[in-house]
Amino acid sequence: MDDINRVIERNRQRYLDDLFTLLRQPSISxxxxxxxxxxxxxxGLMEEAGIRTRIxxxxxxxxxxxxxxxxxxxxxILVYGHYDVQPPEPLAEWLSPPFEPSxxxxxxxxxxxxxxxxxxxxxxxGLQSYLEARGGLPRGxxxxxxxxxxxxxxxxxxxxxxxxxxxxxxxxxxxxSDSHVHESGFPTxxxxxxxxxxxxxxxxxxxQDMHSLKAASLPSPVWRLxxxxxxxxxxxxxxxIPGYYDDVRRPTAEEIRAVEAIPYEKVAIxxxxxxxxxxxxxxxxxxxxxxxxxxxxxxxxxxSGYQGKGSKTVxxxxxxxxxxxxxxxxxxxxxxxxxxxxxxxxxxxxxxxIEVHGELEPSxxxxxxxxxxxAVRAVRKAYSMEPVxxxxxxxxxxxxxxxxTLGMPCVLVPFAAHDQANHAPNENMILEGYFNGxxxxxxxxxxxxxx
Amino acid sequence: MDDINRVIERNRQRYLDDLFTLLRQPSISxxxxxxxxxxxxxxGLMEEAGIRTRIxxxxxxxxxxxxxxxxxxxxxILVYGHYDVQPPEPLAEWLSPPFEPSxxxxxxxxxxxxxxxxxxxxxxxGLQSYLEARGGLPRGxxxxxxxxxxxxxxxxxxxxxxxxxxxxxxxxxxxxSDSHVHESGFPTxxxxxxxxxxxxxxxxxxxQDMHSLKAASLPSPVWRLxxxxxxxxxxxxxxxIPGYYDDVRRPTAEEIRAVEAIPYEKVAIxxxxxxxxxxxxxxxxxxxxxxxxxxxxxxxxxxSGYQGKGSKTVxxxxxxxxxxxxxxxxxxxxxxxxxxxxxxxxxxxxxxxIEVHGELEPSxxxxxxxxxxxAVRAVRKAYSMEPVxxxxxxxxxxxxxxxxTLGMPCVLVPFAAHDQANHAPNENMILEGYFNGxxxxxxxxxxxxxx
Numbered sequence: 001m002d003d004i005n006r007v008i009e010r011n012r013q014r015y016l017d018d019l020f021t022l023l024r025q026p027s028i029s030x031x032x033x034x035x036x037x038x039x040x041x042x043x044g045l046m047e048e049a050g051i052r053t054r055i056x057x058x059x060x061x062x063x064x065x066x067x068x069x070x071x072x073x074x075x076x077i078l079v080y081g082h083y084d085v086q087p088p089e090p091l092a093e094w095l096s097p098p099f100e101p102s103x104x105x106x107x108x109x110x111x112x113x114x115x116x117x118x119x120x121x122x123x124x125x126g127l128q129s130y131l132e133a134r135g136g137l138p139r140g141x142x143x144x145x146x147x148x149x150x151x152x153x154x155x156x157x158x159x160x161x162x163x164x165x166x167x168x169x170x171x172x173x174x175x176x177s178d179s180h181v182h183e184s185g186f187p188t189x190x191x192x193x194x195x196x197x198x199x200x201x202x203x204x205x206x207x208q209d210m211h212s213l214k215a216a217s218l219p220s221p222v223w224r225l226x227x228x229x230x231x232x233x234x235x236x237x238x239x240x241i242p243g244y245y246d247d248v249r250r251p252t253a254e255e256i257r258a259v260e261a262i263p264y265e266k267v268a269i270x271x272x273x274x275x276x277x278x279x280x281x282x283x284x285x286x287x288x289x290x291x292x293x294x295x296x297x298x299x300x301x302x303x304s305g306y307q308g309k310g311s312k313t314v315x316x317x318x319x320x321x322x323x324x325x326x327x328x329x330x331x332x333x334x335x336x337x338x339x340x341x342x343x344x345x346x347x348x349x350x351x352x353x354i355e356v357h358g359e360l361e362p363s364x365x366x367x368x369x370x371x372x373x374x375a376v377r378a379v380r381k382a383y384s385m386e387p388v389x390x391x392x393x394x395x396x397x398x399x400x401x402x403x404x405t406l407g408m409p410c411v412l413v414p415f416a417a418h419d420q421a422n423h424a425p426n427e428n429m430i431l432e433g434y435f436n437g438x439x440x441x442x443x444x445x446x447x448x449x450x451x
Numbered sequence: 452m453d454d455i456n457r458v459i460e461r462n463r464q465r466y467l468d469d470l471f472t473l474l475r476q477p478s479i480s481x482x483x484x485x486x487x488x489x490x491x492x493x494x495g496l497m498e499e500a501g502i503r504t505r506i507x508x509x510x511x512x513x514x515x516x517x518x519x520x521x522x523x524x525x526x527x528i529l530v531y532g533h534y535d536v537q538p539p540e541p542l543a544e545w546l547s548p549p550f551e552p553s554x555x556x557x558x559x560x561x562x563x564x565x566x567x568x569x570x571x572x573x574x575x576x577g578l579q580s581y582l583e584a585r586g587g588l589p590r591g592x593x594x595x596x597x598x599x600x601x602x603x604x605x606x607x608x609x610x611x612x613x614x615x616x617x618x619x620x621x622x623x624x625x626x627x628s629d630s631h632v633h634e635s636g637f638p639t640x641x642x643x644x645x646x647x648x649x650x651x652x653x654x655x656x657x658x659q660d661m662h663s664l665k666a667a668s669l670p671s672p673v674w675r676l677x678x679x680x681x682x683x684x685x686x687x688x689x690x691x692i693p694g695y696y697d698d699v700r701r702p703t704a705e706e707i708r709a710v711e712a713i714p715y716e717k718v719a720i721x722x723x724x725x726x727x728x729x730x731x732x733x734x735x736x737x738x739x740x741x742x743x744x745x746x747x748x749x750x751x752x753x754x755s756g757y758q759g760k761g762s763k764t765v766x767x768x769x770x771x772x773x774x775x776x777x778x779x780x781x782x783x784x785x786x787x788x789x790x791x792x793x794x795x796x797x798x799x800x801x802x803x804x805i806e807v808h809g810e811l812e813p814s815x816x817x818x819x820x821x822x823x824x825x826a827v828r829a830v831r832k833a834y835s836m837e838p839v840x841x842x843x844x845x846x847x848x849x850x851x852x853x854x855x856t857l858g859m860p861c862v863l864v865p866f867a868a869h870d871q872a873n874h875a876p877n878e879n880m881i882l883e884g885y886f887n888g889x890x891x892x893x894x895x896x897x898x899x900x901x902x
Contacts (some may be wrong), residue, residue: 207725215749222750274658298666305752311808357762359456394664
């Protein structure tokens with residue numbers, strides 16, 4: 001790796017300038033701002049790095065696809081990233097403009113610096129440094145790149161694109177770099193994401209809001225919602241939807257050991273979150289255990305009636321609750337939804353409407369998959385540190401398209417810091433994180449060739 | 452009464468003009484707009500009608516007090532009203548400006564036309580017509596008037612004022628005209644109002660809103676609130692606060708008969724409110740029975756987390772529920788509050804804050820009180836119709852100051868129509884309702900003298 005590291009050192013400023021070019025181009029998928037321009041710009045930067053590219057149209061924002069190495073190589077790694085970004089609002093809170101990247105205190109500030117342009121571009125530059133140092137990819141290995149423009153709007157076309165291009169995307173493993181390293185600064189390797197069912201429960205009992213004196217005789221939608229919710233989860237925190245835990249995959253002894261090895265202090269976590277306790281899950285109150293292995297039923301929002309200051313006496317007509325149920329393998333959003341509908345009907349809540357706002361499948365690659373060891377070796381080589389291995393994390397993402405539709409292992413190797421402020425003002429990427437990412441990307445090529 | 456009716460007929464336009472003068476003067480207690488000016492204007496109009504007046508300052512808005520008749524008369528009737536009004540907003544929805552009264556389709560439109568300037572002024576004009584027809588009040592009878600300027604902000608100084616002026620306010624009965632006649636147009640006589648305890652429950656479990664992935668390990672304030680609420684009322688609608696029903700006064704057989712005699716069609720009520728059923732209370736689903744005799748625990752508002760369109764994945768830091776508990780005699784807001792606090796503490800919810808936004812005592816004058824018969828005879832005479840008698844209604848008000856602090860029977864004799872739109876744009880008073888009110892006020896003097 002010394003040859004590659006020398007190339008990276010020599011090109012530090014150039015690699016940074018190229019990233020800044022990418023960061024300067026807005027690509028706000030939710031607002032349809034600059035996404036196509038960004039796709040073309042990224043295509044050009046990939047071509048310069050030695051990648052053969054092609055842009056695929058989808059129903060909304062294009063996919064930028066690329067390949068490097070011998071076309072008929074037997075082995076292939078598929079790198080996923082997304083070049084779209086979150087809206088930058090509220091603009092007034094940015095210390096430097098979101099689309100004018102700048103370096104302060106060892107951090108690159110700008111929208112997309114970590115989520116996800118900075119991290120995906122480390123793979124582009126990792127390849128470029130490899131090609132410059134070695135004159136080509138290892139014999140028999142092909143690198144593939146799929147950079148979508150719709151991740152921040154829940155990847156509505158990714159699964160369809162993958163299903164329609166299975167041959168093009170065929171690979172031995174998928175690599176994601178869209179998360180963050182451990183709080184301690186240790187690099188991480190992440191093997192799974194949760195799925196999600198996002199629903200809104202809507203209860204309506206009377207035609208319009210009325211004077212609350214009528215609460216003595218007319219049914220309240222809020223009490224009906226509260227009672228319904230108490231059938232979904234009780235005081236013990238266990239979800240009561242029939243069959244909810246039936247499909248929860250039992251963690252292996254190795255996965256449990258890996259989770260228990262993630263550095264963490266219970267008291268510090270409680271203090272940092274201002275919490276008096278951690279949730280006593282079905283088996284433990286271990287922070288990472290429940291984050292990794294336990295599905296949730298969170299109330300992300302509830303609202304009905306008067307919400308202003310002081311008092312107003314109203315019997316509301318409608319009540320709403322928004323729930324995100326984070327699912328673990330092998331739960332299925334559709335099955336949970338059907339079970340919930342049947343359950344509510346059985347309980348007599350057939351008047352309650354369930355609106356579905358989103359569905360994502362969970363994913364988890366087994367610890368003992370050989371490509372996990374490849375990623376771990378690559379990270380160890382790039383950082384000269386032992387990575388922290390997460391069998392899964394609490395968040396959700398499109399990884400299931402790779403583990404599911406495309407049927408390959410999927411390993412996350414993130415480079416951003418844990419306080420990256422993604423989705424928020426002053427998003428940033430630690431400067432050394434970017435170069436660690438470039439080194440890791442090159443090391444992945446090296447290790448993949450040996451695997 | 453023919454002599455009085457002739458006086459009223461002769462003065463129709465003048466009585467209407469005087470009311471319009473009063474309606475033109477804004478007196479928005481919540482916004483401190485024009486209240487003092489209105490008190491002085493009302494004072495002048497009362498003096499013109501033959502009432503000796505005096506303005507009493509309170510901590511905020513003045514009380515206009517008046518007397519007519521021999522100073523040393525043994526018998527006294529105390530008429531209560533309020534000259535303050537609700538804010539007129541939203542202004543755009545008024546078909547004619549709120550403080551420029553106008554008559555359309557037999558109705559007087561304007562803020563305060565029914566609530567309560569129109570109704571209190573009927574008493575002023577009733578006295579004036581009586582004095583003009585008969586040359587003075589009946590021997591031995593004195594009329595007293597207490598018109599406050601703070602009813603729309605929950606009468607914060609009325610109880611203190613009454614306690615400090617018990618001699619001044621001494622009377623055989625209090626008459627209120629601050630409600631509405633029956634939907635059918637039949638006049639009503641109302642004998643009770645509910646009390647109220649208005650509280651806000653505040654639950655906080657973490658220091659700030661967080662990504663909902665953390666719901667697997669960190670406690671949710673919304674679930675805690677939902678679980679707590681399920682301890683306050685269950686699926687059967689019965690309030691579970693210990694001792695809640697202990698102080699509920701058992702209705703007499705006569706009161707139950709009176710409630711059952713109130714004209715109503717269950718199917719029509721359900722249709723008018725868009726409800727699939729009426730609440731099955733502890734003993735019956737009779738609309739008026741529960742409205743009159745059963746206390747409530749209504750959720751007037753609930754809110755936490757995301758309330759916009761679609762989905763946002765957040766673990767909220769705080770959750771709020773606003774509850775108005777409408778109390779019946781002989782429940783006490785303070786006792787209910789203490790019982791609730793103890794109950795929540797016993798259940799382990801000692802971290803949950805209870806903010807008190809309002810307390811009102813309930814009131815109910817017994818059906819067999821002789822002053823009820825006086826009011827009924829007066830209404831019968833004025834309308835030539837049999838009044839519908841309500842032992843109580845579902846709303847709340849300061850009546851307990853009269854039944855409690857001042858220890859007198861309190862009878863409501865309203866003149867407004869049921870669709871008066873009080874507290875709303877296009878508030879109105881039926882034109883004939885105003886004159887019926889004047890006739891009723893005069894008849895009350897007549898009947899009181901005979902009692």
